[in-house]
Amino acid sequence: MAYRQPSRIFAGLSAAAILQLEYSWRLHDDDTVFIASSTGGNSRCHANIRRIFMRHMPVVRVAHSPCPGGLVISVAPEHALSAATPDPGTEIVRITSPARTLVDCGLRYPFAQAMPMFNSALRKGLVTLDEVMETCDGLQANHGPVLRLLHYANPLCENGGESWCYATILDLGFAVPQLQHVFVDPDAPWKRYRVDFVWHTQDGRIIVLEYDGTGKYVDPKMTGRRGVQSVVHDEREREDALRRAKVTTIIRTTFDEVAQRSPLMHKLLDADVPMTGMHPFYERRTDIRGREY
Template sequence: MSERVANELRLMIEEAEQEERCLVADSQRDRLRLCRLVRQNRMTSPLRGLYCPTELWDRLNPAQRCRRIVRALARQHPYLPFCHVTAALIWDLPVSWQLLGQVHALRSTGGRRQGPASSIRWHQRSDAQVTNHDGVRVTSLDQTVVDCLCSLDFTEGLVVADGYLRRTGTTRRQLQNLLKDLGHGVKGVPQARLTASFADGRSESGGESALRATIVKLGFPVPTPQLVIKDPIDPSRSFRLDLVVRNAAGVLVDIELDGRDKYLDPSLTGGADPEEVRRAERLRESRVTAYGIEVARFSGSDARDAARVGRVLAAFGVAKGIPPQTQARNRTRGRARGLRWRQLRLGPHELWYKVIDMRRRRRPQAGRRLPFQQSEVLCP
């Protein structure tokens, strides 16, 4: 590779890094150069026409990768609107990384339906509210939340609903009213209503919301998020407990979620050393137990592990009740009423006749004659 070509690629990489997006091949010459680097394992191509240095791509988590892909697609197609969990990610709402394998986008006209292995999942909707956020065209924040709640299950939907309440400061009742306004006629509204009925903006992270959803589905008492207690040694200080339930003996159980970000993310640690954060956490736990509160700890991977969560809470004496309904029941469609046209094929001729459902039709009044009898055959 000549020095001129290397300088051009370096400028492309620096520009993409400043905008936190993938590289876009604007010409056939650039595409051939980048494809050559892909064959040398120096570049990674997550989507056709999009590239990222392999060393950088390996350091990114799924959320960061999806953001770079979306910003690169927005540069290629400035008028393309994104929706569902992709829009939720752009709005900085908590989204499970398992849902970021596809990019969700809107189009106004129909077309070939994409399979589950496709990198872009298209949604056809003409009345969606679209706005610009962070340089990307996405559905509005309210529209995004309604779409996510209607399309996600209870656990993943509760993660988004809690994040929406926490970000906007709205109440559960306002979220339910929002579903009435924007969810009319949308598939999945019953599930969205169920999920919204358990939403709580006091949860501080998506992991806490997922853990609370798992506890609820198992039939344990609904935990109270972020309970504040005073430091028994220094009353001027206070502690917040992630989730609190009461066991069968009436003792409070503090359910703590210890993810890696709690010790490594500078925005959560304030730039402190991870060992210093662990020391402060042990000191905090000793002050909490002074009230007689028991502490149960879970890792980030335990939040969705129903079997492990059930065993741990049972060991702490938390009684299980009747699991509430967290999945909407599918409504069975009854038999259609009224008259229906049926088609008969009798040799070369086609005859039409009307079929009367006598079980659902009222008996005619005396003195009145039906407009036709059940045995009548009407030609077209």
């Protein structure tokens, strides 16, 4: 579409896809392509094309350059890339700025679905919290959902699955966990184990939650081409080391449990994970590097 109409500016989920932000591909189930428009309202101009109206259109150009194993993505203001001659094989697409893209997606999709986009954009250095806030200030719309995403966004989530699980935990009303905490095995101080989520409770308990994707056991890139038995053995050794490091409870959850929500909620309740409403202390905020302040 960009090749046929170079002047077209992609927006919303389409811009997020071009930026290769993390999110569930189920959001593309209706095959809608989003484009920015300075005239008319938010409407469909074709069965699969939806316009997003914006009076002031912040535009950047995204260059996709082929490299061994994938693509290199470069984002620059429109004038910067338009003046340069692209390398052979490089594709350039015009989209709304990363900040405006996040705002549009944050207003359109549920909290748990939008969180991976925000976290990955921050982790990749495509945007700052202030830039997103500035974009919100320029809109005449209720941007409360975006403010909530900004409040909890944390680039320490390593992938879209973790971000989705993290946001679901918050949606269910549980306390904000600490992310990517490292434990040291007291019997072997040279061994360190990083966990996905951890709560240090006021009564001295340490609760760990691990998000396990099926790829952890079957994807050669994640298993190092080891067999399932070997991976399971390493997991048991890891759990033993965490318990030696004073972890009192270890919870494991899966994609299906997070999607259904109820199984995850019951596991967290059974482990007595603090609820936000009962423990305001746990409402913590982080900066762009994931540090608390």
